[in-house]
Amino acid sequence: MSPTPPISVALNDLLRQTTALQHELAASVNRVLASGWYILGRECAAFEAEFAAYCGVPHCITVANGTDALELALRGLGVGPGDTVATVANAGGYSTTAIRAVGAEPLYIDIDPSSMNMSAADLAGRLTPAVRAVIATHLYGRMADLPALLAVAGRAAVPLVEDCAQAHGAAIGGRKAGSWGALACFSFYPTKNLGALGDGGAITTNDPQLAQRVKSLRQYGWNGKYRCAEYGRNSRMDEMQAAILRAKLPHLDGWNARRRQIAATYSAALAANGVDCPRDFGENYVAHLYVVRSQARDRVRAALAARGIATDIHYPVPDHLQQAARGTPAAAAQLPATEQAAGEILTLPCYAELKDEEISAVVGALQTLAQEARVG
Ligand SMILES: Cc1ncc(COP(=O)(O)O)c(C=O)c1O
Structure with a gap:
């Protein structure tokens, strides 16, 4: 009898989830194919409503990816050239990319070694009037200490943006990631806890005005068809990804x-x-x-x-x-x-x-x- 070969273990295997859900995913894709509508249609609207309800917020705006979500959140808050945004330096550089994209400068706050998330004590000592926003990443799926961080940011009247790209479904006291900050950003990159079969992202918020602004910014800055209120981006989720995410969310x-x-x-x-x-x-x-x-x-x-x-x-x-x-x-x-x-x-x-x-x-x-x- 030949010996059993040792098991090799991969860091991830996306095919397993796709295979396990193949019938649901095929039905979702076929529904979109048959609809004749492929960008910002019924599937996006339905996913936005379902994901907002899941996070416990009234508004969700889908976008093309998580980095765009961060950039559009900053733009929604009016952050731009000459401004400073506090963030961490250990979270893969996505917040930095977004901060740079709006022409602002990152201010790096050190981490709390026990959680590896932003230290509220360090933030308290480093907030200056130049800081226009704080991005707190829930790294590795562990929520940052939002009660403490929001208290520090709130004292300086600086809005906090949650980066929830690694924390779909996490909560503190029953209150979900994505419902704490002025705005919160999600990525649906395929390896995320909730992953699309391509790129995808979303912004959630309790604030109707911020929701409206981000919604306009994700589509050229339009406030009506072909009517541009301010210059925005083209950062939309397609119907295929929205339908796939609807199948996966439950x-x-x-x-x-x-x-x-x-x-x-x-x-x-x-x-x-x-x-x-x-x-x-x-x-x-x-x-x-x-x-x-x-x-x-x-x-x-x-x-x-x-x-x-x-x-x-x-x-x-x-x-x-x-x-x-x-x-x-x-x-x-x-x-x-x-x-x-x-x-x-x-x-x-x-x-x-x-x-x-x-x-x-x-x-x-x-x-x-x-x-x-x-x-x-
Ligand atoms: C913490 C964090 N923020 C932002 C992003 C950016 O998301 P995306 O790759 O969808 O642009 C990612 C993942 O890639 C991430 O892990």
């Missing part, structure tokens, strides 16, 4: 529960071995990414790769240290917690369709490494 809570369960299984094995890993699996964490920290990160990563387990680093280079930032005021930011985390973080496979035997393979490999004292 599954989101179940997928999030499975992600949390996988994260809790990993942490139960790792915490016992003293590894720095997520410890809280309540409603405020939807396990978009399961990230551990280790001073021996690169060795652990190589050892896991040798056992067939894929990992990644989200994200290896903080925004202020990127080549593109050279020569800008933001490049001089002092962010000790952000920089230390960048050298230690490691993302393990965590997605809803991961099989039990794959989870066991990851746990087994990590336990072996921890027992060899090579993780911590």
Whole structure:
């Protein structure tokens, strides 16, 4: 009898979800094909209503992707050249891209090392009158400390934009991500907890005026057909993606529960071995990414790769240290917690369709490494 080959575990496998939902997705696509209407039609309007209800807000405006959502949110708030926007430097650079796109300058706030989200204490010490907005990212699916951040921003009368691209369905005290900020931005990139089969994004808000402005900005700045009130963008969601997202939305809570369960299984094995890993699996964490920290990160990563387990680093280079930032005021930011985390973080496979035997393979490999004292 030949020995069973070792399991190799990928970081993600999008085909599994597409296959599991193939009938629902095919019905959605066929409905759009038969409709004869392909941009901003009934499917978009229905998804906007359904996603707004899911987030607990009155308004949702779909756009082409999550980065556009951030840019249009800033433009909706009137942020432009000469303004400063506070954000974090450890969240993949998407907020920085949007801040730069509107001609503003990022002000990087350090992270709280325990959550890896924006530190309210650091924000409190760094808000100046030049700061016109704060973008708080719910990184890895863990909600930022919005009560504290909103208190700090509110004292300075600065609006806060949530970046919920990794946190669909997370909540604090039953109040969902996307319902706290002046505006909130979502990405439906295929790997997200709620992912399209292409690009997609959305902005949610409680504010009818901001909703109206963003709606106009996503379509050339029109306030009526062919009537331009101000210059905007072309950033629309297509009907196919909206129909696909409508089919997937009812599954989101179940997928999030499975992600949390996988994260809790990993942490139960790792915490016992003293590894720095997520410890809280309540409603405020939807396990978009399961990230551990280790001073021996690169060795652990190589050892896991040798056992067939894929990992990644989200994200290896903080925004202020990127080549593109050279020569800008933001490049001089002092962010000790952000920089230390960048050298230690490691993302393990965590997605809803991961099989039990794959989870066991990851746990087994990590336990072996921890027992060899090579993780911590
Ligand atoms: C935290 C965060 N913000 C914004 C984005 C940008 O979204 P998109 O890729 O749809 O532009 C992403 C994902 O890519 C993200 O992870």
